[in-house]
Amino acid sequence: MPAELIGTEVNRVEGRDKVTGAALYTADHAFPELLHAVLVQTEIPCGRVSSLSLQNATERASSQPGVVYVLMPLNCPALQELPRELTFDLPLERRPPLSDLTVQHVGQHLAMIVATTFEKATYAASLFTVDYEPEVALLSAKAVLAAPVEPDAKGGQIRHGSYLPDHFVKLEEEKLQDARGETQAPATPLHVQSTYTTPINAHYPIELSACIAHWQDGSLTVHDSTRWIYGERSALAAYLNMPEEKIRVLSPLVGGAFGSKSFLWMHVVLTALASREVRRPVKLVLTRDQMFSSTGHRPRTEQSLDLHASADGRIESTEHHTLTETSTVAHFCEPAGLSTRFLYESPRMVVSHRAARINSPTPCFMRGPGEAPGLFALEVAMDELAYAANLDPIELRSRNHAAMDQASGKPWSTKHLLECYAQGAERFGWSSRSPAPRSMQRKGVQVGWGVATATYPGRRMAAGCRVTTDGDGNVTFSSATHEVGNGVRTVMTQVAADAAGLPLDQVTFQSGDSTFPGAPYSGASQTTATVGSAVFLAAQTWQERFRQSLVEMENSTFHRLDASALKMEGGFVNTASRDALSVRSIFSTLGPALVDKLTFDVQSTAGDQEKFAFQSFGAQFCEVEVDEEIGRATVTRWTGVFDCGRVLNPKLARNQIMGGITFGLGMALLEQVPYDAKTAQLIGEYYLPTHADRPEFDIHFIDAPDYALDPIGVRGIGEIGTCGVPAAIANAIFHATGKRLRDLPITLEQLMTPYEEGAVR
Amino acid sequence: MSSNDQYEAGDLCETQTSLRINGEAVTVKIDPRTTLLDLLRETLHLTGTKKGCDHGLCGACTLSVDGERVLSCLTLAASVDGSEILTVEGLADKGNLSELQQAFLDHDGFQCGYCTPGQISSAHAMMQEHARGDLSMVSFEGTRDEVTTGRMELSDHEIRERMAGNICRCGAYANIVTAVHAVERGARR
Numbered sequence: 032m033p034a035e036l037i038g039t040e041v042n043r044v045e046g047r048d049k050v051t052g053a054a055l056y057t058a059d060h061a062f063p064e065l066l067h068a069v070l071v072q073t074e075i076p077c078g079r080v081s082s083l084s085l086q087n088a089t090e091r092a093s094s095q096p097g098v099v100y101v102l103m104p105l106n107c108p109a110l111q112e113l114p115r116e117l118t119f120d121l122p123l124e125r126r127p128p129l130s131d132l133t134v135q136h137v138g139q140h141l142a143m144i145v146a147t148t149f150e151k152a153t154y155a156a157s158l159f160t161v162d163y164e165p166e167v168a169l170l171s172a173k174a175v176l177a178a179p180v181e182p183d184a185k186g187g188q189i190r191h192g193s194y195l196p197d198h199f200v201k202l203e204e205e206k207l208q209d210a211r212g213e214t215q216a217p218a219t220p221l222h223v224q225s226t227y228t229t230p231i232n233a234h235y236p237i238e239l240s241a242c243i244a245h246w247q248d249g250s251l252t253v254h255d256s257t258r259w260i261y262g263e264r265s266a267l268a269a270y271l272n273m274p275e276e277k278i279r280v281l282s283p284l285v286g287g288a289f290g291s292k293s294f295l296w297m298h299v300v301l302t303a304l305a306s307r308e309v310r311r312p313v314k315l316v317l318t319r320d321q322m323f324s325s326t327g328h329r330p331r332t333e334q335s336l337d338l339h340a341s342a343d344g345r346i347e348s349t350e351h352h353t354l355t356e357t358s359t360v361a362h363f364c365e366p367a368g369l370s371t372r373f374l375y376e377s378p379r380m381v382v383s384h385r386a387a388r389i390n391s392p393t394p395c396f397m398r399g400p401g402e403a404p405g406l407f408a409l410e411v412a413m414d415e416l417a418y419a420a421n422l423d424p425i426e427l428r429s430r431n432h433a434a435m436d437q438a439s440g441k442p443w444s445t446k447h448l449l450e451c452y453a454q455g456a457e458r459f460g461w462s463s464r465s466p467a468p469r470s471m472q473r474k475g476v477q478v479g480w481g482v483a484t485a486t487y488p489g490r491r492m493a494a495g496c497r498v499t500t501d502g503d504g505n506v507t508f509s510s511a512t513h514e515v516g517n518g519v520r521t522v523m524t525q526v527a528a529d530a531a532g533l534p535l536d537q538v539t540f541q542s543g544d545s546t547f548p549g550a551p552y553s554g555a556s557q558t559t560a561t562v563g564s565a566v567f568l569a570a571q572t573w574q575e576r577f578r579q580s581l582v583e584m585e586n587s588t589f590h591r592l593d594a595s596a597l598k599m600e601g602g603f604v605n606t607a608s609r610d611a612l613s614v615r616s617i618f619s620t621l622g623p624a625l626v627d628k629l630t631f632d633v634q635s636t637a638g639d640q641e642k643f644a645f646q647s648f649g650a651q652f653c654e655v656e657v658d659e660e661i662g663r664a665t666v667t668r669w670t671g672v673f674d675c676g677r678v679l680n681p682k683l684a685r686n687q688i689m690g691g692i693t694f695g696l697g698m699a700l701l702e703q704v705p706y707d708a709k710t711a712q713l714i715g716e717y718y719l720p721t722h723a724d725r726p727e728f729d730i731h732f733i734d735a736p737d738y739a740l741d742p743i744g745v746r747g748i749g750e751i752g753t754c755g756v757p758a759a760i761a762n763a764i765f766h767a768t769g770k771r772l773r774d775l776p777i778t779l780e781q782l783m784t785p786y787e788e789g790a791v792r
Numbered sequence: 793m794s795s796n797d798q799y800e801a802g803d804l805c806e807t808q809t810s811l812r813i814n815g816e817a818v819t820v821k822i823d824p825r826t827t828l829l830d831l832l833r834e835t836l837h838l839t840g841t842k843k844g845c846d847h848g849l850c851g852a853c854t855l856s857v858d859g860e861r862v863l864s865c866l867t868l869a870a871s872v873d874g875s876e877i878l879t880v881e882g883l884a885d886k887g888n889l890s891e892l893q894q895a896f897l898d899h900d901g902f903q904c905g906y907c908t909p910g911q912i913s914s915a916h917a918m919m920q921e922h923a924r925g926d927l928s929m930v931s932f933e934g935t936r937d938e939v940t941t942g943r944m945e946l947s948d949h950e951i952r953e954r955m956a957g958n959i960c961r962c963g964a965y966a967n968i969v970t971a972v973h974a975v976e977r978g979a980r981r
Contacts, residue, residue, distance in 0.1 A: 042897055049905030050893040050912060052840020052880035059839035067834075149834060150825045237844040237852050237961050238906040286842070286906025287961050319845040516904025516962050686900050690963030716849065722952040725965045 035601065036525040036535060037743070040682035044521045044540070045284065045514065055283050057256045058241035062312040065243070066099055068302055069152040070321060071142040071159045073134045076390040076711040077168035080104070080132045080141065084162035092144055092159045097151030100309045101159075103142040104129045108304060110270045112188070117266060120200055121294060122327065122363040122395040126188035127270060128297035134163065135189065135359045136390050137711045138324020143301050145313055170711055172333070172356050172387035189359050193387040196364040199401070204439060207364060209372055211437070212379030216348040221340040223415045227408035227773045229757075230703035232329035233717050234397050238286020239319065240326050244303040245312035250277045255299055258288040258513045259552035260545045263296050270300045282543040285515040285553075289694070290397035291326040292515075293552050298325055320713060323704055327395030330356045332367050334408040339379075344420035344427045348379035351409065357386045361393040367405035370486050372438040373644075374409065375431040390711065396554060398694055399753040402487055407698075407775060410483035410758030414765065423466065424482050424762070425452050425650075436644030444643035444739035447674035448484070448650070451733065455482075455650040455672040458729055468769035469786070477657040479767025482650065483755035489645030489676065489737060489746035490557035493637050495548025496565040498573050500629035504618035506531060508569055509541040512550035512562045517749060518683040519558055523566045525679055526743055530570030531577075532599025533614060540566070548632050556647075556747030559679065564741045565635040572633055574599055577614075580628050584621060588612060643739050647746045649673035651692070651755045653726065655763035659786070662779035664764055666696055669726040675751055677736040677744035684748055685730045691752020692728070693720050699757035700724075700776050809873045813838065814882030822869055829853045829864035832879065840880040840909045844959070851958035854910040854917075855879045861917035880909035883916065891978060892916055895971035903962035911958045915972045918954045919979075922946050928953045946976045 048054035073080070082105065089101045110127035117123045128140045142159055146152035169175045172193065180192035199205040242255040251271070257263045260280045268275040285292060298315060306313040317325055337350035351368040368382035397403070417424040432449060435442050456462065464480045465471055471478040497509040508527045514520050523540040531538065541547065550562050578597045581589040581604065588609065589597060597604050603611040618625065654668040669692055678684045697720040705715035736744025757775055764782070765771050772781050806821040813836070822831060829846075832838040832855075844852030846865045853864040856878040883890045889897065892912055902908040925942025930953040938944040951969045960968065 043900065043902075045905070046897045046900075046902075047889070049902055049908050050880075050889065050896045051884050052838075052909045054905050055839070056842075056906060058843070059833075061837050061839075148823060149830055150823045154825070235961055236904070236906070237842070237850055237959060238904065239843060239845075284905065286844075287904040289961070316843065319847065319849070516902075516906075518903070682900050686903060686962075686964055686967055689966055690903060690960075693963030693965065694961075719959055719961065720963070720965075721956040721959060722965050722969065723956040725952075725963070728966055 036529050037679050039680070041521055041525055041535065041680055043518060043683070044524050056238055056286050057243065057254045057283055058314065058316050060243055060254050062243065062245060064311045066145050066147060066309060066311050066313045067149040067152045068143050068145045068305055068313050068315040069156040070140060070298060070315065070317065071144065071156050072321060072324060073137060073139040073141050075134055075163050075165050076137050076170060078134045078163045078165040080134060081162040081164065082132060088159045088161050089142070092155040095151065095155040095158065097147040098144060098155045099147065100145040100305055101142055102129070102301060102305050102308070104132055110300065111272045113266060113269045117269065118362065120198070120362065122361050122393055123266060123294050124297065124361040124393055126185060126360045128301055131185065133189070136324070136392050138321065138392050140297055140301065143305055145305050145309060168390040168711065170389055170391070170708065172354050172389065175387035175389055191359060191388055193385050195383065195385055196362070199366040199369060205366065205369055207366055207384040208382070209438070210381045212348070216337070216339050216350070216379060219339040219347050220342040221344065221416065221419050223338045223412055223419055225336055225412060225415060225773055227334045227336065227411065229332045229404040229407060229775045231331055231706065232397060232698060232702050233323055233704050234289040234291035234326070235322070235717060235719060236287030236289060236291060239317050239322060240292055241314070241316040242299045242302050243312060243314040244306040246307050251303055252279045252281065253299060253303060254281045254283065256285050256292050257282045258285055258515050258554060259293045260511045260513065260543070261549050262293065262552060263299065264545050266296050267300055267303060271303065280545040282513050285513055288515045288553065290395060290400065290554060293554065294395050295325055295327050295393060323713060324392040327393060328704060329397035330363065330365050330394035332365055332404045334367055334404070336408050336412040338412055338416050340416055340420065344416065344422045344430050346375055346377045346431050349375070349377040350381045353384045355384065355386050356389045356391065356394070358391055358393040359388045363394045365394070365404060366401035367408065369401045370405060371409050373433055373436050374484065374486055376433045376437070398691065399487065399750045402750065402754040403695065403698060403757070406483065406755045407757040407761065410755055411761050411773060414762040415771065425456055425461065428452065428484055436646070439644050441642065441644040444489070444645050445735055445737050446646070446648060447733045447735055448648040451648055451650040451672040451674050454731060455652050455670050458672070458731060459652040459670040461652065468766055471767070473656065477659060477767040479655050479657065479763040479765065480652070481655065481759045481761070481763030481766055482652050483758035483762060485649035485651050485673070485751050485755035487556055487647050487751040487754050489560065489647055489740050490555050491560040491564065491637050491741055492551045492557055493635060494550040494561045494565040495632060495634045496569040497548050497632045498569045498630060500626055502618060502622035502626055504614045504622065505537050505539070506533060506573060507539045507541060508566050509547040510550045510562050510565060511545055511547040512542045512558055513553040514542050515553050517553065517558060517687065518680065519562060521683060522559060522679040523562060526563050526566050527570040530567050531573045532601070534602040537602055537614065548634070556749040556751065559745045559747050560741040563743045563745060564638065565633060567742050568635045569633045572631070573629055576628055580625055581617070584624065587621060638741055645737065645740045645746065647673065647675035647751050649751055649755070651759040653759045653763050655760060655767055657764060657767040657782060659768065659782060662783035664700055664777060664782055666726040666760060670729040671752070672731045672733065673748070673751060674733040674735065675748050676740070676746035678732045678734050679745060684732065687748055688730050688752040689728050691750065692756050693725050695753040695756025696720050696725065696760065698775060699760040703776055807870050809870050811872065811875055811877050813877045814879060824868070824870050826869050827865055828867040828869045828872060831869040832864065838879055838881055842906055842909055844907065850907070851914060852907045852910040854914040854958060856913060856917050859917070859920065861914050880913055883912065891975045892971070895974045896968070899967045899971040899974065900964065901968040901971040902964050907958060907960045911960065911968055914955060914958045919946070919976065922950070922954070948973060
């Protein structure tokens with residue numbers, strides 16, 4: 032197959048719409064008779080809402096000009112409980128919204144006000160104040176572990192205490208409690224034992240979650256800023272006790288997700304209920320504050336890392352224990368220790384995770400779930416071990432390189448991590464680093480260089496693709512995946528065009544509609560391998576069918592030739608004996624007869640994942656300047672080298688990786704949801720990296736295909752850019768300042784604390 | 793609150809507002825609480841301008857009022873009665889992308905695209921601010937002569953400083969700066 036488009040820097044296919052403002056996101060859709068909804072949420076973390084005050088608030092809001100409907104617990108139609116398969120190991124809430132008067136966290140849905148305009152709904156919502164009977168809230172894992180465990184309530188919908196989850200989501204081999212080797216850690220010359228903490232992080236996509244629901248003849252259509260159309264349809268069907276076929280979920284362009292915009296769909300079902308009740312389309316746009324409580328977050332972690340090594344730095348034992356938090360109404364466990372099971376050679380390994388149910392909103396996946404906080408702990412611990420062993424941090428990592436996947440016992444499909452270290456070090460100029468902390472200065476500030484390993488699994492699931500061909504020879508490929516900024520429409524167009532033998536302008540890729548063949552959620556860096564495999568199969572099948580039709584059809588120039596003798600490339604059919612004919616010209620004569628033959632669905636499997644372990648790797652190098660007088664750390668320079676299979680579009684891939692690194696930079700230095708520790712109220716803003724905060728980037732790919740995972744040789748790159756970033760920055764700050772900072776984000780106060788010789792191990 | 797009395801009494805008095813939006817005269821009766829952002833999006837269906845935070849943090853709603861960039865989520869529509877509004881929809885000339893739009897497309901100055909109208913609108917106005925000699929904090933890193941004459945180069949550092957109010961959570965920052973710089977270089981030729 033001539034790979035003409037794959038590997039080239041094609042502009043985003045929806046890019047023109049994005050720069051002109053023509054691109055449509057959920058909230059941009061207009062409907063006649065549209066009503067506007069505004070949510071009211073609880074303001075205390077634990078207790079009960081007074082029923083009388085709810086009635087009074089409802090009357091007060093309902094009497095306001097323009098208010099059409101108020102949905103609240105006392106009038107909410109009964110919603111069905113979600114099936115166990117959606118709540119057992121996924122972060123969908125066990126308790127339907129508005130189904131009781133207890134308050135489990137600040138920001139729990141309390142009412143939906145529907146009015147003729149957004150202004151009128153917002154004003155009426157401001158009058159919807161209620162009385163609470165407060166109860167003692169448990170706001171941290173520590174508080175949960177110290178308190179007696181209350182019994183479950185509402186048939187297990189509300190749970191308390193803490194637990195040890197078995198595995199990560201539906202992936203039973205990704206064990207959250209895992210061990211190998213001896214029971215006891217050996218006595219070794221080198222031993223590093225530290226505790227690391229990470230705060231509550233928010234995805235903070237710039238597009239606010241939005242949905243528009245409308246009903247027609249008993250069927251529901253929802254436009255939603257979702258990155259899991261099929262999951263949302265299942266959840267809505269379950270809540271509303273109606274068949275999935277009567278629900279259509281449309282996800283137009285999504286304005287960023289990063290792990291949010293999935294799983295927490297309670298506001299969507301409430302919007303659907305309100306629309307059914309008022310018999311008009313209803314639109315809800317969450318407020319920025321509601322994004323913190325209603326679309327998930329990365330929960331806090333406290334991680335204890337314990338590394339034992341021989342005098343020459345060879346690891347003999349690794350322990351990684353994580354304490355994290357979920358809500359009282361849903362399961363989630365931030366899987367911080369997963370990659371510790373295999374990243375470095377370690378004969379003995381113990382990993383555990385405990386999740387404590389606190390009075391907080393429900394957490395969920397966020398870019399690099401597990402890896403982002405987990406590699407912060409592991410990779411800072413590796414830096415600590417490197418200093419303890421008096422070894423260069425890259426040399427220490429190379430000595431402990433894992434030649435196979437110790438967690439599964441399988442060989443890697445491909446692994447080029449040592450090349451990532453070597454190329455990264457060369458590009459960054461690592462050899463001129465002076466290893467001692469506080470040994471590099473520039474213009475009166477401390478300079479530090481840090482390194483960390485990045486890793487993220489290569490994942491692939493099953494997916495479908497529809498092929499539709501029109502009479503002019505334009506081919507449309509459709510799959511119920513989502514354009515969240517990952518460039519899926521562009522790279523799928525490239526894959527389809529190459530595999531079909533067509534030019535880009537004859538190929539379109541569509542996403543975002545539940546009437547398309549299924550695709551999994553857009554997350555876990557699996558889209559390109561998953562949907563790419565389906566599109567590749569679809570386009571190959573299109574070409575085979577097209578060639579076969581040309582030799583079978585009597586009025587075709589190629590009648591009775593061997594189909595395999597026809598070669599397709601760039602929209603032309605070539606044979607040894609005749610002049611090349613364009614596909615367009617063939618359609619101008621045979622088009623109508625071809626349309627049906629070339630319109631079909633395909634289904635691709637998850638492939639053979641038995642023989643190999645699939646994992647992406649990378650090396651992150653950074654320079655940080657620390658001005659200790661004002662407590663400012665500035666990341667000035669970044670080199671990242673990544674081993675993540677074949678790169679389909681280098682321009683888009685570099686962009687996504689730079690974005691991932693910037694995401695990790697925010698986690699390292701800026702980001703934490705500012706909840707008051709006593710009241711659980713938001714008491715400030717969530718700081719994000721801006722134009723002024725990012726470093727100069729040097730991004731490089733090994734670009735070695737992984738054909739064992741999928742036929743196009745890719746492993747996704749959505750997460751790996753973020754992985755290892757907070758550790759590389761913390762390690763650079765140690766090098767600059769001599770301060771080993773183990774609590775994120777690294778703040779001004781931490782950086783201003785005077786350096787004391789020998790104070791930090 | 794006494795100001796609530798009039799709301800509770802019945803329908804609000806509407807106010808008439810006249811604007812020129814992307815060159816077209818528009819006169820509408822609006823609820824005085826309506827922001828310029830919501831007027832554009834919900835009433836006039838000009839949805840290119842985006843709502844990202846609705847309280848002046850993210851810059852997604854940036855547009856120009858009488859040539860100056862403003863956050864339309866913090867601007868009551870009635871307060872800019874009689875003004876000239878330029879949104880992202882007004883930047884292309886009859887389907888021909890502006891240089892800045894083309895540069896964003898070619899340099900991949902976005903991923904999800906949601907902050908993009910704000911980034912482009914902000915950059916458009918920022919380049920005019922720079923051209924007329926407005927200084928930024930970074931300008932003072934230049935020479936005395938550059939600062940006093942206002943003739944400093946629009947360096948990457950200047951662009952980053954002057955665009956710092958436009959958040960891109962996807963992190964396409966480097967490409968946005970490259971795009972703006974490419975247009976600046978073109979303008980200097």
